[in-house]
Amino acid sequence: MEQILQNLAIGIGVALQPINLMWVTLGGVLGTIIGMLPGIGPASGVALLLPLTFKMGPVGALITMAGVYYGAMYGGSRSSILINTPGDGAAIAACWDGYPLATKKKRPEAALAISAIASFLGGMIATIFMVLLSAPLAKLAIKFGPAQYLMLYLFALSATASMSGEGKVLKGFVSMFLGLMIATVGIDALSGVHRFTFGLMELQGGIDFLIAIIGIYALGEVFESLKEIGKGKTKIQKKFGRIWITREDWRRIWPGILRSTPLGFVIGVLPGTGATMASIMAYNQEKNLSKNKEEFGEGAVEGLAAPEAANNAASVGALIPMMTLGVPGSGTTAIMLGALMMLGLQPGPLLFERTPQIAWGVIASMFVGNLVLAVVNIPLAGVLVRILSIPERILYPLILGLAFLGTYSISNMTFDFFIVIAFGLLGLFMKRTGFPTSPMVLGAIVGGAIEEKFRQALTISNGSYAVFVSDPITIVLAILTVGSFLLPIIQRRKKAAGGMAGA
Amino acid sequence: MVLTLQVIADLFYLVLAIAYGIGALNLPEAMFGDPWEPRIYPLIIAAGMAILAVVLLITELRRQQKTGSAERAQFKIAKEGQIVAFVVGASVLYTLLFDRLGFMISTFLFIESIMLFISKGKKMLWPTVIALIFAVGIYFSFSRLLGITLPPAPFLDF
Amino acid sequence: MTRFSKTIAAACLLLSCAGAAFAQKAPANYPNKPMEFVAPSGAGGGWDTTIRMVAKALADEKIVSVPMPVTNRTGGGGGINLAYMQTKKGADDLISVYSPPLLFIKLNGTSKFGYKDTTPLARLIADYGAFYVSKNSKYKTMKEVLDAIKANPGSVKIGGGSAAGSMDHIVFLYVAKAYGIKDLRKIQYIAFQDGTGPTQLMGGFIDVLSSDIASLRGLVESGDVRCLGITASQRIGTGIVATYPTMKEQGIDVEFSNWRGLFGPPEMPEYAVNYWRDALAKMVKTETWKKIMAEQSWTPAYMDQPEFKAFLDKVNEEYTEIFEEIGILVK
Missing domain, CATH: 3.40.190.150 (Bordetella uptake gene, domain 1)
Incomplete structure (x- = not known):
């Protein structure tokens, strides 16, 4: 403990140097802005800084890049809440309750404040975890082989699909299978076979789930809103209040924030999972534990706070395997790792020993950075909320423009525009026929990994399926998966029984 | 059986699952390890989806029988159809012109056309100005500040 | 087509011809x-x-x-x-x-x-390609790994960061071929394209990781993994990297750059x-x-x-x- 405090003191000394204060503010603000633009997420933001890192030096570079990473988590949900288009994958869960809260319930100020507060608390608490637990957690990352990952993904999937609401569970699973199908497009990494690419080189790398999300949400929102204009309805809001929350809101959100922060953090630590999965899982957990499930999807404050805390916590957790093992936890940390190596720094278990001023400087800077972001974000929200006062005839064409711009900056290929359009239409069709889209999105995110992990695990075990229940981690996850199937059924039974008794 | 929108959707997923399953069966053999390996997982997905689609279809048909009510799907090109058709059409055109005309010109035309459609051609001064600022502003801020290269306009040297 | 757009089209055509004609001439x-x-x-x-x-x-x-x-x-x-x-x-x-x-x-x-x-x-x-094992691995040299594969191709799991049939896989097969292993297709290669190869190696899920020289340097320095050999013709680099043995030193006559x-x-x-x-x-x-x-x-x-x-x-x-x-x- 004493050692930790000593190190932290070194780190704070580094983080409070004026130049580093400047970098963390710059990184955080840049991340917020980049996070808001659909499609341009933390990975592009960090990549953008690469040429500058040579001038910043390792400490400055890492502090700025980390700032962009968690700053993007603050920014991404702004567009989810205001225009129902996630700024990046991790902000998708903020659409589900954040947008209804802002538009249906006409409380955009509260929605933006909740997301900022939850992000801040998630980031701060996760940084404390990182100070105390980074060494043991790095060991947890090693315990996760293909079988463990597979069970984790299966749990996340079945929990999302079975959360689809009364009478929609089957549809939720159809939607999930559709997502899994989408994920099989491209070159199969384990055998090199081209699957469902129709001979198109553009499909060999698969369909980027971010592009699918842009199609479903941005185009979906435009279709939906333009229809309303025709009916003479208007959603625009002219007067705005203070960006803050009520005591009642706070009472409802704090337990969820405290629950989803550790969850998001652990998911973040596991290499290859990332903030998107963390926020979706946190949303499921909160919906599952909530007493008023019906309110979820209609603007429940808990449903916005939980994933917001989780994705910030995950972005902090993802730095652990990168710094202590030299293994990327996500696409963004992969680029940060590359940057470290370009600067001649060697991430690994000895990074903390050899260059404590760098490792601890970055950690300390995250406390500072989250404070700065909270201070910047509340007034910023006061400006952003006015997006809702832009007339639809101007706003929605611009959203379409941003959607395609974001798509292009992901892949530099206009071919992907067709994918956006196709997913826009698919999303509309699913909505009209009552199929939820979120299981499909999660399926598309983890589908590729599920198959890969399944086959990797079987290759490693020489074909024995026992590998999927071989250790405590897999067994616990297997029980949770089965439980998530059964829970809705049990609840329905209970309800039915209760109804009988009442009658 | 009445062809409700619900039935159409269920049939769509059933057909999709079958087509996908056939596609999976016809995949080339793997060059390493078990030649069947790349097909197994797609086949599981296809089977799972097909079964669920059939269950949904049966449930829907039984509901129709029971209640006797079934709203036939209506293929009227209503307001929504028009909007979707226009947005999709404009987007496809935008995609085709994007590389040829460069980001600025194609984006301006795209946004302007959607604005014209929504506003029905009235009060177009402000929207036009905003579309212009968006196209030019994004182009320069992205290529100069963010280092994300967007297709340049032909014959203009910047 | 209006006259205006015709003019534009003609102008464009002219300009593109001009562009093509000047293309080969070096700008000053x-x-x-x-x-x-x-x-x-x-x-x-x-x-x-x-x-x-x-x-x-x-x-x-x-x-x-x-x-x-x-x-x-x-x-x-x-x-x-x-x-x-x-x-x-x-x-x-x-x-x-x-x-x-x-x-x-x-x-x-x-x-x-x-x-x-x-x-x-x-x-x-x-x-160059480099092959790693975890610190507790029973394999001490590349020869031991290759002998084990020769005896039973399925007994050694090779991991790598690139897809099957690409870099990390081919490098390993190159070495195996040079050692005289015949049935290269039977060698079990597992692709970890998400970059988790090193954790899989340390967790004991795979036996050998095929990678490059720089990526695992930190883990070799801390003693968590060992490098069994590199595919250069002579030792390279400085510090810990200079201790990585070559294939040739181990009697496997191969080089892959x-x-x-x-x-x-x-x-x-x-x-x-x-x-x-x-x-x-x-x-x-x-x-x-x-x-x-x-x-x-x-x-x-x-x-x-x-x-x-x-x-x-x-x-x-x-x-x-x-x-x-x-x-x-x-x-």
Whole structure:
């Protein structure tokens, strides 16, 4: 403990140097802005800084890049809440309750404040975890082989699909299978076979789930809103209040924030999972534990706070395997790792020993950075909320423009525009026929990994399926998966029984 | 059986699952390890989806029988159809012109056309100005500040 | 068509003809506008690092004065960018970095284009394959690993960061082939494309990890993993890397270089080719470049265009042979 405090003191000394204060503010603000633009997420933001890192030096570079990473988590949900288009994958869960809260319930100020507060608390608490637990957690990352990952993904999937609401569970699973199908497009990494690419080189790398999300949400929102204009309805809001929350809101959100922060953090630590999965899982957990499930999807404050805390916590957790093992936890940390190596720094278990001023400087800077972001974000929200006062005839064409711009900056290929359009239409069709889209999105995110992990695990075990229940981690996850199937059924039974008794 | 929108959707997923399953069966053999390996997982997905689609279809048909009510799907090109058709059409055109005309010109035309459609051609001064600022502003801020290269306009040297 | 749009169309046509006519003539002060430097993979990877370092060295040493922003055009194992280069035939402002996968993607059928559809400029550096085991592994030498495979091909699980039939996989097969292992297809290779290979190795889920020299340096230094050997012909680098034994030291007569070089689009104009050959020849002699090489544990392997072309023809034959042997050659 004493050692930790000593190190932290070194780190704070580094983080409070004026130049580093400047970098963390710059990184955080840049991340917020980049996070808001659909499609341009933390990975592009960090990549953008690469040429500058040579001038910043390792400490400055890492502090700025980390700032962009968690700053993007603050920014991404702004567009989810205001225009129902996630700024990046991790902000998708903020659409589900954040947008209804802002538009249906006409409380955009509260929605933006909740997301900022939850992000801040998630980031701060996760940084404390990182100070105390980074060494043991790095060991947890090693315990996760293909079988463990597979069970984790299966749990996340079945929990999302079975959360689809009364009478929609089957549809939720159809939607999930559709997502899994989408994920099989491209070159199969384990055998090199081209699957469902129709001979198109553009499909060999698969369909980027971010592009699918842009199609479903941005185009979906435009279709939906333009229809309303025709009916003479208007959603625009002219007067705005203070960006803050009520005591009642706070009472409802704090337990969820405290629950989803550790969850998001652990998911973040596991290499290859990332903030998107963390926020979706946190949303499921909160919906599952909530007493008023019906309110979820209609603007429940808990449903916005939980994933917001989780994705910030995950972005902090993802730095652990990168710094202590030299293994990327996500696409963004992969680029940060590359940057470290370009600067001649060697991430690994000895990074903390050899260059404590760098490792601890970055950690300390995250406390500072989250404070700065909270201070910047509340007034910023006061400006952003006015997006809702832009007339639809101007706003929605611009959203379409941003959607395609974001798509292009992901892949530099206009071919992907067709994918956006196709997913826009698919999303509309699913909505009209009552199929939820979120299981499909999660399926598309983890589908590729599920198959890969399944086959990797079987290759490693020489074909024995026992590998999927071989250790405590897999067994616990297997029980949770089965439980998530059964829970809705049990609840329905209970309800039915209760109804009988009442009658 | 009445062809409700619900039935159409269920049939769509059933057909999709079958087509996908056939596609999976016809995949080339793997060059390493078990030649069947790349097909197994797609086949599981296809089977799972097909079964669920059939269950949904049966449930829907039984509901129709029971209640006797079934709203036939209506293929009227209503307001929504028009909007979707226009947005999709404009987007496809935008995609085709994007590389040829460069980001600025194609984006301006795209946004302007959607604005014209929504506003029905009235009060177009402000929207036009905003579309212009968006196209030019994004182009320069992205290529100069963010280092994300967007297709340049032909014959203009910047 | 209105008269106005007709005029515009005519003007465009005229301008494009004019453009084509002048295309071959060298602009007086080439290069006079920003170059497009391309890494055909994501930011932070080997290709990306190489081209960014080239851009940095050229700028720092003031050899090239125009901006050289790096674009990451990812996908298809480099094939997407290769296809893009075909649309830029004759352009003088596009340069990409490539390495053996440029040849692999044609051989394994990922791309219909190959190295012949580019203008090679120069080979710059070499990296090498390296094989790692975890600290408690029973394998102490590469020979032990290969003997175990010889006895029972399924008993050793080889992991790598690239897809089956690409870099990390082929390097291992190259070594196995040199050792006299016949049934290369039976060797169990598991691709971890999400970069988790090192944790899988430390967790004991795989036996051997095939990777490059720099990525696992931190874990070797801390003693969590051991390097069993590298595919260079002699020891390289400084510090801990210099302790990595070569294959030849262990009696396995093989060398595999993961060379990296720069390529222009097909039919790149001669003035541009000459300019960049000259610039790169100057660059490799600078102190900045030498310092970068040392930091990244890269081996200098500069080769000017004519030799580089001959080299590409030679290695293409070698690769074809091994692809044929594994049975993944697409003719």
